[in-house]
Amino acid sequence: MKLAERGSNFIRQFGGPGEDSQIVCFKFWQLVVAGGCPYRCAYCFLQTVPWFRFRPDELYGLVYTNVEEMVAEITHWLDDPIPKMMIVGELQDGLIFDSAYKKTSGEPLTHRVIPLFAAQKRHRLIFLTKSTQIQHALELAPTPQVVFSWSVNAEEIGAKWEHGTPLPSERFAAAEKMKKAGWPVRFRLDPMIPYADWKRGYAEAIKKINALLPEMVTLGALRATSYNGLRNAAKANGRDETIFDYLTETKDPSGFKYRIPFDTQVEMFRFAVDRLKSSIKPALCKEDRALWKALGMKFDGCHCLLGRNDAIVKKRNTEMEHARETGHGIGIGKPLPVLA
Numbered sequence: 001m002k003l004a005e006r007g008s009n010f011i012r013q014f015g016g017p018g019e020d021s022q023i024v025c026f027k028f029w030q031l032v033v034a035g036g037c038p039y040r041c042a043y044c045f046l047q048t049v050p051w052f053r054f055r056p057d058e059l060y061g062l063v064y065t066n067v068e069e070m071v072a073e074i075t076h077w078l079d080d081p082i083p084k085m086m087i088v089g090e091l092q093d094g095l096i097f098d099s100a101y102k103k104t105s106g107e108p109l110t111h112r113v114i115p116l117f118a119a120q121k122r123h124r125l126i127f128l129t130k131s132t133q134i135q136h137a138l139e140l141a142p143t144p145q146v147v148f149s150w151s152v153n154a155e156e157i158g159a160k161w162e163h164g165t166p167l168p169s170e171r172f173a174a175a176e177k178m179k180k181a182g183w184p185v186r187f188r189l190d191p192m193i194p195y196a197d198w199k200r201g202y203a204e205a206i207k208k209i210n211a212l213l214p215e216m217v218t219l220g221a222l223r224a225t226s227y228n229g230l231r232n233a234a235k236a237n238g239r240d241e242t243i244f245d246y247l248t249e250t251k252d253p254s255g256f257k258y259r260i261p262f263d264t265q266v267e268m269f270r271f272a273v274d275r276l277k278s279s280i281k282p283a284l285c286k287e288d289r290a291l292w293k294a295l296g297m298k299f300d301g302c303h304c305l306l307g308r309n310d311a312i313v314k315k316r317n318t319e320m321e322h323a324r325e326t327g328h329g330i331g332i333g334k335p336l337p338v339l340a
């Protein structure tokens with residue numbers, strides 16, 4: 001693992017979908033606590049991010065040392081009177097660096113960041129992870145302002161293609177401990193893979209999810225920006241690229257990503273939604289409106305936002321209203337599910 005000062009801002013806003021895109025996503029806030037990730041998931045998109053392609057040693061973890069600057073940025077961000085959500089784990093695993101921070105800066109990352117969110121009631125923070133490194137977080141008092149979310153999968157998918165990670169069953173065990181300690185918990189069932197025994201594998205995973213009653217479950221399936229790019233990168237990095245045999249050579253209607261066959265994705269997501277307990281909110285992430293429509297789902301918040309009334313959602317709605325009125329801009333004549 002490498003150490004360095006971060007030269008740019010720790011807090012960034014996602015670039016968001018293009019102005020005329022029908023991908024349902026918003027300009028969410030992310031906290032960049034580290035670069036890269038020591039895990040080696042075969043499908044990890046970080047492998048094709050130009051920064052890591054030119055700095056392959058940083059792909060496996062770069063921890064920042066100017067922690068005081070990160071804390072100052074968060075403190076300033078929290079001053080905003082408009083309620084917001086911040087995600088840790090979009091460009092790295094959100095929790096795997098907790099002990100590294102303790103070693104390099106004297107305190108775990110969770111101990112520096114969580115108390116800042118716990119001290120107020122407007123904003124929320126979410127850690128997205130495959131790590132089971134919960135020991136430091138468990139030393140803190142739980143707060144509704146901070147959520148822990150695990151990316152999970154069918155056990156055999158985790159074992160075959162998420163190299164170096166704790167197995168999904170171990171992640172569920174970590175989530176259970178956090179839930180019992182009083183922390184809000186969520187899951188991402190992602191990326192779903194249509195392997196031969198997927199119904200059994202995902203039925204088992206959903207049973208475990210239901211038993212833990214998370215706030216939300218976000219569904220995702222295998223995807224890639226470049227059809228061969230991610231496969232070639234995985235191969236070059238010694239990861240099992242056979243997972244990409246499940247991708248089609250067709251992008252979603254927005255031209256955003258290569259996906260598994262559309263009908264299969266609908267079938268798998270419907271399978272999951274039908275089995276989730278009714279009190280658990282299902283969500284999708286960066287999916288085309290065609291999929292929302294096929295599933296009959298409407299946007300009701302997601303991992304990266306506070307809910308359907310998040311200020312970022314309202315802003316995009318206003319932009320779309322304006323587009324409709326003026327005939328210019330986002331999704332003219334094609335309302336997103338959030339407005340449908």
Ligand code: SF4
Nearest residue numbers: 037039040041044093
């Ligand atoms: S845990 Fe996430 S960030 Fe880490 S290798 Fe896997 S997909 Fe990439």
